[in-house]
Amino acid sequence: MRPPRLAAAAAVIGSLVLAGTLTAAGLAVPAARSAASNGSAARVASAAAPVVLISPDLWRVSGAHRAAPTTAFCEQHYKIACYLPQQLRQAYGLPKLYAAGITGKGQTIIIVDSYGSPTVRHDLAVFDQVAHLPAPPSLTIIQPAGRVAAYQANSNREGWAGETELDVEYAHDIAPGANILLVETPTSENEGRTGFPQIVRAEEYVINHHLGGVISQSFSATEQSFANRERLVTLRGAYLDAAAKGVTVLAASGDGGAADVEFDGTTYFLNRATSWPDSDPLVTGVGATQLHLDAAGDPISPATVWNDTYSVATNQYIAGNNGPGPLASGGGRSVIFPRPWYQRGVRNIVGGRRGVPDISMSGACNGAADMYQSFPGQPAGWYPTCGTSEATPLFAGIVALAEQVAHHRLGLINPDLYLLSALRAHGIADVSSGSNTVSFRQGRKNRFYTVAGFRALPGYDLASGIGTINAPIFVRELAFLADHPHWSVPRLKAALARLD
Numbered sequence: 001m002r003p004p005r006l007a008a009a010a011a012v013i014g015s016l017v018l019a020g021t022l023t024a025a026g027l028a029v030p031a032a033r034s035a036a037s038n039g040s041a042a043r044v045a046s047a048a049a050p051v052v053l054i055s056p057d058l059w060r061v062s063g064a065h066r067a068a069p070t071t072a073f074c075e076q077h078y079k080i081a082c083y084l085p086q087q088l089r090q091a092y093g094l095p096k097l098y099a100a101g102i103t104g105k106g107q108t109i110i111i112v113d114s115y116g117s118p119t120v121r122h123d124l125a126v127f128d129q130v131a132h133l134p135a136p137p138s139l140t141i142i143q144p145a146g147r148v149a150a151y152q153a154n155s156n157r158e159g160w161a162g163e164t165e166l167d168v169e170y171a172h173d174i175a176p177g178a179n180i181l182l183v184e185t186p187t188s189e190n191e192g193r194t195g196f197p198q199i200v201r202a203e204e205y206v207i208n209h210h211l212g213g214v215i216s217q218s219f220s221a222t223e224q225s226f227a228n229r230e231r232l233v234t235l236r237g238a239y240l241d242a243a244a245k246g247v248t249v250l251a252a253s254g255d256g257g258a259a260d261v262e263f264d265g266t267t268y269f270l271n272r273a274t275s276w277p278d279s280d281p282l283v284t285g286v287g288a289t290q291l292h293l294d295a296a297g298d299p300i301s302p303a304t305v306w307n308d309t310y311s312v313a314t315n316q317y318i319a320g321n322n323g324p325g326p327l328a329s330g331g332g333r334s335v336i337f338p339r340p341w342y343q344r345g346v347r348n349i350v351g352g353r354r355g356v357p358d359i360s361m362s363g364a365c366n367g368a369a370d371m372y373q374s375f376p377g378q379p380a381g382w383y384p385t386c387g388t389s390e391a392t393p394l395f396a397g398i399v400a401l402a403e404q405v406a407h408h409r410l411g412l413i414n415p416d417l418y419l420l421s422a423l424r425a426h427g428i429a430d431v432s433s434g435s436n437t438v439s440f441r442q443g444r445k446n447r448f449y450t451v452a453g454f455r456a457l458p459g460y461d462l463a464s465g466i467g468t469i470n471a472p473i474f475v476r477e478l479a480f481l482a483d484h485p486h487w488s489v490p491r492l493k494a495a496l497a498r499l500d
Contacts, residue, residue, distance in 0.1 A: 064381030068130050068370040071295055074384060079313035080366040082384035083293060085131035085173040088362060088369065088394070090297025092471040094174065097401060102475065103177030104400035105137075108212035111168060111393065112199060114219075116141065116184035117161035118151040119375045120168055127169045127372045136172050138179045144205035145198040146186045153377025161375045166385050167218055167393045169371055174397025177404075181212050196221070196235045203238035207247050213409035214248040216396035217283075218389035220275035222260040223336050232276060232336055239282040246411035248399050251278035252388035253287040253357040254330030257309065257438035258453030268440055270449055274332040278356050281340035284414055285356035287329040288363025288391040289431055289468050305329055305434025305456050305463045306364040308386075314365045326438040327365055330388060331357050331454060331462045342415040345422050346460040357465040358417055360431060361391035361398075398471060405479035416481040420474075421459060421466035423493050426500050427474030431456050431464035473500055 074082035089095065097103075117123070121139060128135055151157060168180055183206055185198040203215060226232045242249045253275065254260055260273035278285030288306035293299060307328040308314035315323030337354035339347060349355060362369065368384035403409055410416075420428050436453035454462035476499050484492065 064379040068382045087297030096472040104175030105177035107400040108179040110212040110215045113164040115160040117164040145202040171393035175400040178400040214399040217251040225263045252392045256326040257328030257436035259451040279334040286392045287357030287360035290364035324439040360464045361394040363391035402478040427477040430467040
């Protein structure tokens with residue numbers, strides 16, 4: 001177990017919890033590449049923690065299928081692609097790692113979802129049969145923030161059950177040897193959707209009890225939906241703990257492209273907006289790409305930024321209309337957090353603000369992942385599913401693989417991600433095509449709006465982050481940097497070249 005290696009993070013954390021203002025000084029660039037101390041993070045008083053409404057970042061394509069649909073089936077019937085779990089493993093080159101015994105063995109992926117799913121164990125077993133995977137060493141379910149009420153089929157519980165199934169199945173797909181810890185959180189009946197305070201309490205519990213090395217969060221709330229900065233800062237306790245105790249925290253960057261929704265969850269802001277917790281400097285924001293694969297899972301062409309906004313076929317099977325509708329990887333500049341030290345090298349892109357996402361994985365609806373579910377309220381079967389909710393558990397599995405190689409937890413990985421990008425490490429696959437511009441109609445007059453987003457660029461951009469990964473190389477590179485926190489940049493560059 002190891003805290004963040006770049007910057008004396010423990011010294012920085014105290015500055016980040018100041019209620020009211022977050023200054024650039026609180027995110028200063030460290031003087032040297034050194035590991036942080038293991039001091040406990042400062043705690044924020046929870047008495048004023050507000051209820052902030054959140055929702056899962058996933059979309060389902062079409063209806064249930066008795067058998068997992070193939071790419072050819074989806075292309076023929078829906079004019080979009082869908083992928084089997086083994087195609088995604090092949091796309092990222094994971095069989096090479098599995099052949100070397102790197103499966104996530106000995107690691108634990110923590111998945112946090114509101115409510116959970118009453119059928120998650122059964123459904124993972126069905127998924128594994130089709131995916132040709134063994135069961136995980138363990139699938140443990142806990143409710144540390146309070147007992148979850150008995151399942152009743154309604155749109156809210158069904159939505160979170162689907163999110164839970166997707167998270168568990170695809171974290172396991174990538175790291176089949178890792179343990180899965182599903183952390184379910186409750187909500188009061190009159191909230192409609194869960195509040196962040198319960199999630200914070202649950203995450204603090206798993207962090208303080210050292211139950212796993214990477215936390216996957218496939219949910220978000222628009223930064224501008226918080227009444228003020230103080231309201232958001234009071235909810236950061238778990239991420240402060242994670243940074244101090246060497247736990248990696250991931251969060252989906254959202255599915256609205258450069259736009260995002262207001263507090264009502266349906267009305268879009270008419271200007272660029274980003275979401276939290278992916279915008280938090282102590283969290284790795286995971287965006288989404290569109291993969292272009294053949295039936296075996298081999299790439300036909302390089303990955304592009306996920307943006308199905310203007311795809312008639314995709315809108316037909318998501319919303320039942322021709323669109324356009326915001327269906328794109330979230331990304332942009334935070335209005336809450338200044339630029340962290342590890343983004344200094346991309347300051348020409350992010351300016352003085354925290355930029356998201358940090359990295360991207362598969363998440364396009366035209367390229368959806370086959371997920372199995374059987375919980376009450378919806379027909380049992382296979383559903384092609386998409387969004388940054390897919391991308392985030394995929395990357396959680398990648399982190400677990402790197403933890404196995406490193407023989408310890410990785411902690412805050414963002415500094416290492418940007419260092420790998422700056423060094424043009426071969427494990428980083430640049431995404432150089434696409435944007436997250438979105439268009440939509442809304443309001444009583446059904447007016448047409450466009451929120452101009454960000455285009456993919458060489459290196460870092462606000463649509464795909466540093467890009468995506470070539471897993472056999474990336475996993476070893478990430479682990480290597482974690483094991484050599486004091487090496488100089490020239491020495492690291494020479495060593496990374498030998499890992500290829």
